[in-house]
Amino acid sequence: MKLLLVEDDPRIADFIKKGMTEAGFFIDHRSDGESGLHSAMHDDYDAAIIDIMLPKLDGVSLIETLRSKGVRLPVLILSAKRALDDRVNGLQRGGDDYLTKPFSFVELLARVQALVRRASNVVESAQLTVSDLTIDLLARTVVRDRKKIHLQPREFALLEYLMRNKGHVVSKTMIMERVWSYNFDPRTNVVEARISRLREKLDKGFEVALIHTVRGMGYVLKEGDV
Amino acid sequence: MFRLPKTLATRLTLLYAATFVLLSGAAFVVAYFWIAANLNASIDADLREDLSEIETLLKTEGLDRLRKDILREADTNTPGQDFLRVLTMDGQPVFESHPELRAGSAWDHQAYAKVSSGHGPVLRTVSRQRDGDGMRLILGLVGPGLLIEIGESLEEKEKILELLLGTFAAVIFVVIVVAAVVGWIMARAALQGIEEITRAAEDVARGNFDRRVSIGSRVQEIDRLVETFNIMVDRVRALILEMRVMTDNIAHDLRSPLTRLRASVESALYGAKSVGEYKTASEETLEECDRLLQMINTTLDVTEAEGGAASLAKQDVDLANVIYEAVELFEPIAEDKQIDISLKLDSDCHVYGNLQYLQRMVANLLDNAIKYTSNGGAVSIEMARSNGFVSFSISDTGIGISPRDQARVFNRFFRCDASRSKEGFGLGLSFVRAVANAHNGNIELQSAASEGSRFIVSLPALST
8 A cells, every 4th residue: 555645744744654654554755745746646656645735836736736637546635724614625626535633643544544445445335244244235234143133324324334444443533524424523422322322233142242442543343352 | 286174174164165155156146147137128128218209209399399308408417327319311410419428339330221221229239438337329210311319328237236246245255254154063063072982992092991982962973973982892892801701711721631731741751660651641641632632623613603604605504404413413322311302393494504513503502401411301402483584492401500600601611610520611602602693693591590491593594
């Protein structure tokens, strides 16, 4: 997996480079918009992390240029601007995800991994399976060990999101964004409460637990321990 | 180049005076020409009458008798009044009453030609050089081969017109003085109070926010200005006070997490003995950092919502749907506390607004309602559309808010005693109010201690 990082702050860049390398990515770093655009056009990457405030060419224009040239590279926008309209603007003009500074590295990693997966899972499968759990996206049914489990629509959406990212941690804010389309954290732990409901329906009475909490990071669906 | 003075009072005075002078000047010009025309007409009528009298006299008495009469009359009359002469057809005078008046009244060939061709009497005006008075002459054909010319001095007419001019000059002088005085008085009356407001504004600009202008019995417009000025200063004062309190609160709220942060780092630095202890300290530090960040972010969100009403991206939002989703989101938490959430929603409750903000507004209110209601309580949400507004209320059976605190719950960083122990920054309701205002709506609070609270939000409905 190869990533492009376009970021002018050397400390943030080092922090990301170090973390991503440890997580198993190869990473190229460019510190201005023009060289970032050049690399994005001429090299092959799995995803890019692009800052908005960049010297020479700003991040959003960079992405816009990329898209106008038909480059479909998945892009995560990194920005110190956190106003709602900046976010909407960044996504409308070609970004795939948006994360505001300061951010937690875990969150960044989870989002980048999700971007890469989304880009590679082009073939839509009607069924998703983890261990003895299978969900049917068309019939909207959940079966574990030949036992049918009834879920509310939102619980189904949550499970589907966890299944699509099986084996990878997703953060609470990612869940809020994707499952509830809330771009804010209502602080009170609504996600936790919902996960515990889902866990009760899915894992109770089975020997192997599938939904795991990763402290300080989020949740992961997988067979066996974290 | 002439430049108009800058003060309004002087301008109004000048304008008044100019208007009065122009209007009375116009009236005078009309009157002057009308009177002059009338005088001319009456002189002409006199001359025609004289001519026909002489004609009759000539026919009945004969030329010699007429001459005698005329010359006698001319002797007794004051000279310079009327002038009469009798002429032959080729313009030779037969006799004349006042030869000295003839100067300037040269033989007029055109008039002669007209009269001799049977045109009837011809009138003309000649100016006499001596003292500037003119003379009006009539030339007519009388009897066999005789012409008569009669002249009337225009002295009297000119005297009348001169008198008229003199009177006008006196009148216009009085008008100018009166107009200037009246204009000045009116301008002063209109501007009464402005000076006082200016002085008060200067005071406020220097930082004296307690300064007000007393509302007296001035003209209505100025009184309104004074009122508005006072309201503005009130608002500025309130904002500054709020800002001071807020800064205090921020400092206070920053101090607690920073103290905890410092403590955990310090104890790790001097007391940690194992990697596990370092790890715990790091986790604590991270959590406190996140808390601080969230507080700063929420503050910025409130500021954004308060400031950006115009720049918000708005769309058709189904408020009922937003409420359904929020209830669905909070359901597990409510269930954990055995709180029953009841919904009574009208359909067709659309507003034109920012979806993210409205979602968050509803979530904040619902979060509060659940948080401050004890186990086994109830939260009810009602929404209805009426009079062009969509109103929804979220009521709880919680601890309620004391009347003293009700006025302050919407202030930033305000936390009543009951909420100090709970998580939060005291920003949730400020955000809710900011969002309601940004959508041209409002929020109301009804509460009684230990009975619960009801928040009512009204937003302009989207007409369908």
